[in-house]
Amino acid sequence: MHHGYPTEPLVRFLKARDWNVQKAHKMLIDCLQWRLQNEIDNILSKPIIPVDLYRAVRDSQLIGVSGYSKEGHPVIAIGIGLSTYDKASVNYYVQSHIQMNEYRDRVVLPTATEKYGRHISTCLKILDMTGLKLSALNQIKLLSTIATIDDLNYPEKTGTYYIVNAPYIFSACWKAVKPLLQERTKRKIQVLQGCGRDELLK
Numbered sequence: 676m677h678h679g680y681p682t683e684p685l686v687r688f689l690k691a692r693d694w695n696v697q698k699a700h701k702m703l704i705d706c707l708q709w710r711l712q713n714e715i716d717n718i719l720s721k722p723i724i725p726v727d728l729y730r731a732v733r734d735s736q737l738i739g740v741s742g743y744s745k746e747g748h749p750v751i752a753i754g755i756g757l758s759t760y761d762k763a764s765v766n767y768y769v770q771s772h773i774q775m776n777e778y779r780d781r782v783v784l785p786t787a788t789e790k791y792g793r794h795i796s797t798c799l800k801i802l803d804m805t806g807l808k809l810s811a812l813n814q815i816k817l818l819s820t821i822a823t824i825d826d827l828n829y830p831e832k833t834g835t836y837y838i839v840n841a842p843y844i845f846s847a848c849w850k851a852v853k854p855l856l857q858e859r860t861k862r863k864i865q866v867l868q869g870c871g872r873d874e875l876l877k
Contacts, residue, residue: 679785683796691830691859706828718774719781723767731762732771740783741801747791748834749783749798756807756840760814772821776829797834801875805840812851819855826857836864839871 684703692698710716723729737754744750760768779798787795825832838845845866853861867874 680794680796683794687796687831691826702827702830709828713773715773715777718770719777721770723763723770728763728767732767735759735762736768736771737803738775743787743790744799747787747793747795749779749787749795750801751779751798752801752803754803754805755811756804756842760817765817765820768817769820769824773824776825776832780829780832797832799835799837800833801837801839801871803840804838804842804845807842807845807848809844809847811848815851815855818852822855822857822860826860833863836860837871837875838864838866839875840869841866 685699688699688703688706689696692702714721723732736758738758739752741750741752784795784798856864865874
């Protein structure tokens with residue numbers, strides 16, 4: 676979990692529990708048990724099979740590393756509006772999400788650390804709402820599951836969430852999704868005007 680920086684996970688879990696040592700300790704123990712029970716350390720060696728199913732899962736969720744911020748944080752772009760998440764069961768999308776989290780932590784962040792010559796442990800996420808429809812609310816169970824996994828097992832791995840290209844129906848979708856998020860996550864979300872280019876390039 677620490678990838679050469681043993682105190683880093685401790686700080687993350689303490690932040691996630693407002694520096695309450697007992698709560699942070701319990702959260703960390705629960706996370707370690709979750710990792711053992713689900714064999715998370717080996718999840719990257721367990722591809723989604725068959726190949727056609729794997730491709731369908733990947734093609735129906737638009738996500739990728741688009742570069743680095745000026746501070747060296749990897750920027751992960753997610754096409755929320757055009758991702759359908761409808762080619763497989765929730766379990767496969769959850770597996771895919773965890774695999775991407777692990778790849779970020781084991782490959783993307785260490786690469787950024789080496790590239791910029793300092794420890795980088797967080798990323799930025801750009802959530803593109805282009806094409807968002809009310810039917811996206813059909814995936815509320817998946818979004819809730821993913822949000823819970825991230826909050827409990829990958830705390831403080833994203834510095835800021837930037838929402839761009841939000842259509843008029845975004846407010847309706849946001850009302851449904853917002854209650855699923857932890858308060859500390861909500862505080863990291865910024866809704867930018869239009870594509871957010873000027874703000875993102877500051």
